[in-house]
Amino acid sequence: MKSAAARSVVLGTAGHIDHGKTALVHALTGTDTDRLPEEKSRGITIDLGFASLDLQDPAGHSIQLSLIDVPGHHAFIRNMLAGAGGIDCVMLVIAADEGIKPQTTEHLAICTLLGIRHGIVVITKQDAVAPERLEAAHQEVRRFVEHTFLEDAPVIAVSARTGAGIPTLKRALSQLALSVPARNADAILRLPLDRAFSVRGFGTVVTGTLQAGSLHVGDAVHLQPEDRSVRVRGIQVHGSQVSETHAPSRVALNLVGVEVAEVHRGHTIVPPETLSPVDTVDVELTVLPGMPALRHRTTLRLHAFTSETTARVLLYPPGENSAAPLARLRLSKPLLLTPGDRFVLRQPSPAITVGGGRVLDAHPLPRLRKAAANAWLEQLREAAPEQQILLRVRRRGLHGISITTLSRETGLHPDAIRPIIAPLIASKQLIGASMGHATVDHFLWPEALTEAVELLFKELERTEARSLSRAELRSRTKLEDWVFALAAVRLVQVKPVQTVGNQFTLRGAGGKEPTEALAKVEALYRTAGLASPIVSEVAATLQLPHEEVPPLITILIRAGKLVRMGADNLLIHAEALVRLRTELQKQRGQTFDVGRFKALTGLTRKHAIPLLEYLDGAQITRNQNGIRTVR
Numbered sequence: 001m002k003s004a005a006a007r008s009v010v011l012g013t014a015g016h017i018d019h020g021k022t023a024l025v026h027a028l029t030g031t032d033t034d035r036l037p038e039e040k041s042r043g044i045t046i047d048l049g050f051a052s053l054d055l056q057d058p059a060g061h062s063i064q065l066s067l068i069d070v071p072g073h074h075a076f077i078r079n080m081l082a083g084a085g086g087i088d089c090v091m092l093v094i095a096a097d098e099g100i101k102p103q104t105t106e107h108l109a110i111c112t113l114l115g116i117r118h119g120i121v122v123i124t125k126q127d128a129v130a131p132e133r134l135e136a137a138h139q140e141v142r143r144f145v146e147h148t149f150l151e152d153a154p155v156i157a158v159s160a161r162t163g164a165g166i167p168t169l170k171r172a173l174s175q176l177a178l179s180v181p182a183r184n185a186d187a188i189l190r191l192p193l194d195r196a197f198s199v200r201g202f203g204t205v206v207t208g209t210l211q212a213g214s215l216h217v218g219d220a221v222h223l224q225p226e227d228r229s230v231r232v233r234g235i236q237v238h239g240s241q242v243s244e245t246h247a248p249s250r251v252a253l254n255l256v257g258v259e260v261a262e263v264h265r266g267h268t269i270v271p272p273e274t275l276s277p278v279d280t281v282d283v284e285l286t287v288l289p290g291m292p293a294l295r296h297r298t299t300l301r302l303h304a305f306t307s308e309t310t311a312r313v314l315l316y317p318p319g320e321n322s323a324a325p326l327a328r329l330r331l332s333k334p335l336l337l338t339p340g341d342r343f344v345l346r347q348p349s350p351a352i353t354v355g356g357g358r359v360l361d362a363h364p365l366p367r368l369r370k371a372a373a374n375a376w377l378e379q380l381r382e383a384a385p386e387q388q389i390l391l392r393v394r395r396r397g398l399h400g401i402s403i404t405t406l407s408r409e410t411g412l413h414p415d416a417i418r419p420i421i422a423p424l425i426a427s428k429q430l431i432g433a434s435m436g437h438a439t440v441d442h443f444l445w446p447e448a449l450t451e452a453v454e455l456l457f458k459e460l461e462r463t464e465a466r467s468l469s470r471a472e473l474r475s476r477t478k479l480e481d482w483v484f485a486l487a488a489v490r491l492v493q494v495k496p497v498q499t500v501g502n503q504f505t506l507r508g509a510g511g512k513e514p515t516e517a518l519a520k521v522e523a524l525y526r527t528a529g530l531a532s533p534i535v536s537e538v539a540a541t542l543q544l545p546h547e548e549v550p551p552l553i554t555i556l557i558r559a560g561k562l563v564r565m566g567a568d569n570l571l572i573h574a575e576a577l578v579r580l581r582t583e584l585q586k587q588r589g590q591t592f593d594v595g596r597f598k599a600l601t602g603l604t605r606k607h608a609i610p611l612l613e614y615l616d617g618a619q620i621t622r623n624q625n626g627i628r629t630v631r
């Protein structure tokens with residue numbers, strides 16, 4: 001964020017055609033913002049114009065005012081909207097001779113819909129009217145701004161032609177700039193582009209009003225909605241080369257990695273892998289006074305920042321706040337939107353502004369029932385930032401949410417989310433997990449953890465063996481790795497479950513009353529004696545599901561019924577081993593090699609070798625160069 005000594009504020013003009021906006025910007029800054037030949041020949045503004053004004057606050061600190069001059073002609077409202085979408089405050093221009101006209105009203109309404117709360121009213125062309133008319137214009141203006149955000153704004157009469165009133169206006173603009181609150185420093189870098197052109201020797205240059213964050217020369221950024229990587233080769237702010245710039249500011253960027261034909265107004269620059277375009281948003285609507293209520297399934301034009309698209313309005317059932325109905329907007333083209341973003345809705349024909357609104361959620365969950373989504377939005381719309389985070393974690397249920405997704409959903413930088421979420425974790429309103437990283441970066445609603453534990457427990461109860469390996473339990477419950485890890489820890493704390501290695505077993509399972517499958521497996525090994533089956537053969541022989549056998553074997557090993565031969569997959573029933581041991585003890589001191597052992601026992605080499613190694617390990621035989629002696 002910039003220091004108070006170099007405050008930067010973006011001011012937009014607004015007002016009816018020919019009321020003197022461009023002339024006023026020229027009188028204030030010396031810049032003629034009408035640059036297009038058609039603008040010159042027709043004497044009207046068609047597209048946005050840009051200028052800057054260096055002011056000082058009473059303490060002598062400099063204020064840089066970026067001015068965006070917008071067209072007043074009703075045919076160019078979409079250009080006006082592209083400019084007004086990113087301003088901090090407005091200068092509503094009204095000609096003394098004409099007074100309030102249709103676009104005076106429409107522009108003020110648009111500024112209100114865009115959430116602009118600071119501004120100034122300028123009565124222009126004071127030189128062209130008699131003092132009585134000027135006085136009447138003043139009164140007309142005062143009545144006009146009653147009950148609007150400009151109600152208490154200064155109203156200053158000027159003449160761009162004679163320069164009268166301009167010094168007073170400059171002082172009022174300094175005051176206005178000081179009253180504008182600083183931009184949200186927690187928001188993710190975002191630069192909606194309003195122009196793209198090519199400059200000989202440099203290549204692609206884009207311009208826009210930096211809404212949030214900072215840009216530095218050399219930054220790797222993404223161009224949305226194409227999600228294209230580009231690099232910032234150079235930055236200019238009001239004609240001066242700079243190495244970095246901070247929101248809010250008017251910036252021109254020289255980009256590497258994109259041709260001029262591939263980038264245009266409506267594209268947005270964001271940091272890589274952060275914000276992404278969306279085509280469905282849940283919003284709070286505002287309908288302008290005098291306009292009929294919006295109908296379900298109406299199609300309108302939506303304007304947000306420098307973007308526009310067609311939006312289909314799907315109304316939620318009317319709630320308590322009938323002045324601001326909730327709706328889902330389906331956009332015909334993905335746009336970059338985050339909660340809190342304002343937008344304007346226009347009817348295509350006749351082209352009029354009907355309303356606008358505020359984005360509540362740009363990532364609605366798919367397949368969520370309408371009533372549930374509606375209830376959630378009703379809570380969200382009034383919620384403070386920390387409550388919003390709680391609501392967002394809670395609605396993810398068993399899936400929980402990562403800090404990256406939370407950042408994308410809220411539009412807030414992860415570093416801004418962490419201090420909000422840390423007290424929520426400390427007070428146990430949320431559960432945090434660190435997936436092997438130093439920082440906690442995944443979050444879960446406490447009741448979701450309880451639910452996950454129940455899921456694991458039920459899964460164990462459902463299996464015949466009452467025992468499952470970690471991998472099997474995880475794949476059956478289909479929980480995210482990190483949620484499973486949290487639930488597995490909690491499972492053994494709160495449920496009658498024990499773990500041995502990677503095996504989860506219900507306590508008491510495999511005890512006095514062996515289950516049917518357990519008995520079958522044991523019987524198979526008992527009958528086989530030393531020539532026992534390998535594990536994969538057990539499932540086939542007994543026609544058991546493949547994955548159920550290892551847990552049963554684990555239970556039998558733990559119960560002392562089966563003995564594992566070394567690291568091999570060979571298991572032998574304990575009774576067969578006892579018989580062999582008794583047999584060998586009768587032959588103490590005798591020697592034999594592998595071949596003789598095979599002949600005596602009838603075993604193949606595959607069985608004989610691990611069994612002999614087991615006997616050596618158990619100190620029943622001693623091995624000297626392949627010749628065993630019975631101890």
Ligand SMILES: Nc1nc2c(ncn2[C@@H]2O[C@H](COP(=O)(O)OP(=O)(O)OP(=O)(O)O)[C@@H](O)[C@H]2O)c(=O)[nH]1
Pocket residue numbers: 015016017018019020021022023024043044045046070071072073124125126127128158159160161162
């Ligand atoms: N007498 C007088 N004429 C003015 C004054 N300001 C502007 N004009 C004239 O009014 C006409 C329109 O002025 P602009 O500044 O182009 O009006 P605008 O509001 O920018 O028009 P659009 O951008 O097309 O909406 C021009 O002929 C100006 O010379 C003023 O203070 N006094």
